[in-house]
Amino acid sequence: MSSLFAVQAGSRGSKGLAGFIAGLSPRGRALLIAAEIVILLVIWQVLVGSLELVNAVFFPPPLDVVDGLGDLIAAGTLGQAAASSAQSWLTGYGMAVLIAVPLGLLMGTSVPVDRVFGPIAWTLYAAPAVAYAPLTKAWFGFGAGPVVFLVVISAVFPIMLNLAAGIRTTSPSLLRAARVYGASRGEIYRKILLPSTVPFLFAGLRQGAVLATIGMVVAEITGSTVGMGAVIIRSANTYNTDQSFAAIALIVLWSISMTQIVSLVERIVAPWNRKKVSS
C-alpha cells in the first residue's frame, strides 16, 4: 500500500522516478513492491535483531515473527482460530452484500427512500464500530456472534452507499440516448443504470472488505475468546509478541487477499472498466 502513495507523491516531485515507475509493466511493478518489502524487512531485522536498538519484545524482528508463527502452529490453536475468523468474516461479508445490494439499489433509484433512509445510513456508517463493540457482547455473547455482527455492520454501509451513489451519478446523456432508442423504464434500469453502477459496486465491495477485517479484529480483541484477535490478545498478554505479530501479519495477508479477489472478480465481470495502461 505504501508504495502506491510513494508513486503518487513522486509524480509531483521528481518526474524521472515517477516516469520510471509508470513505465513499468504490471509484473515489474509487483517486483518493485516485493523488493521494497524485502528491503524494509531486512532493515528491521538488522536494527532490532542484530543491533538490538529496540527491545525485541516490543518490536520483534521478522525472523522472530517467523518463529512465533511456528510456535502458534505447534501449539495447535492457530488453525482453529484462523478458521473461526475466516468463517465469521465470510458469513458477515456475505450477509452484508445480501443486505447492501438491494437496499443500495433502492436508495439509488428512489428519492423518497434515499431521503428517509440515507441520513440514517450515513449516521450509522459514521459511528465507529469500536464504540459499540462492547455492547455486542451483551447482545450476542462471547462467541462468533459479535464478530459476525461487526463484520456485517462494517461492510454493509460502504457497499450500500457506493451502489446508491453509482446509480444516482449515471450519466444523463446515457439516459437520453436510451430514451431516444426506445428503452422502456425497465430497460433503462437493466441496460443503463445497473451496468453503469458496476464500478461503484466494486469500489464499495473493496472498501467493505477492508472495513470488514477491521470490524472482525475489533470484535475479536474486545473480550472475545475466538478468532485471530483472541490469539493476538492472549500472546500479547503473555509477552509472546512475536506470536502477536505473526497473527497480525496473517490478518493483513487475509485483508489484502480478499480485496485482490474482489478486484479479480471485477476484471472478469467488467473488463470494459480496465484502465488503459498507456494513453
Next chain:
Amino acid sequence: MSNPATESAARTAPFIDVKSVTVRYDLSRTGGTLTAVEDVNLTISEGEFVTVLGPSGCGKTTVMNVIAGLVEASEGEVLVDGRRVEGPGPERAVVFQDYALLPWRSVFDNVKFGLEMQAHLKSEDWRMRVQEAIDLVGLSGFENSYPRELSGGMQQRVGLARAIVAEPRILLMDEPLGAVDALTREVMRDEIEKLITATGKTVIFITHSIEEAILLGDRIVVFKSHPGSVLEEITVDLPRPRSERGAQSDPRYLELRDHLWEVLQNEATAASRGGRAS
C-alpha cells in the same frame, strides 16, 4: 440535386413542422422561470439537410431535444409527418455531442443498441444490419473494441452507426463534431456529407462552425440567444458534393461566410450588451 427541398416544400406539407415552440424551465432556487427558447417556428422538408448555427446557450439544442421528444414544449408543438411529437420515436435518431456510448459495450453491441429495443426492427438479419452500419462508418475491424479504446472521432463514428442502423428518416445531430480534433473534424464532415446526402435522410445538424454550416446545409438556420429564437434562414445553393476541393474558394461560399460572420458577431455584441443592461 443541389436543393430538392425548396421545390418539394412548395407542393407538400412540411415533414418536420416546429410550431411556435416555447420552452421554459422553472428555476427552483429563485422561484422564477428561464425561457430557453421562445416562439420558434421552423419547417423542414423531407430529405433536407438543415444546419442550425448559433452561439453557445442559444437554445438550439433545446429545440432539437423537443423535436427528438426528449424535452416537452411549454407552448407550441412539433409535428413530424403530420403527427404530433409526444416522445422519442424510431423514425428519429440522435447523434450526441458527447457520443453517449455505453462504456460496458463493445462497438458492435453499442451499434446494436440502436435497434435492439424496437421490436419491429429486430428481425433475423439484425446482425447483418449492425455490421453494415459499422462498415459504412469505416469501423470494420473494431467491432470488439470498447469505446474507451477508441479516439474521439472513432467514438463518434460509433454514435453515427448507432443512429443509422435502424434506418430512421430523421437524423438529429447535436454538434456531433464539437469534441473531435480539428483534422478529424474536417475528414468526418466530408464523410457525413457523402454518407447522408446519399441516403436522402432529413437532417438537423447543430453546429457553431460557420464552415460546417455552409458546407453541409441545404439551408442554414441562424439562432439568436436570450431567449433562443430564429434570427435568419439562408438557403445554400452551392453544388454538391461540397467536400470536393474548391467549394471553399467559390465566391458564393465566401460571400455566405462573411455574411454569417457579421450576423453572428452582431448577435454576440447585442447579447453581451443586453446581458449587461438586465
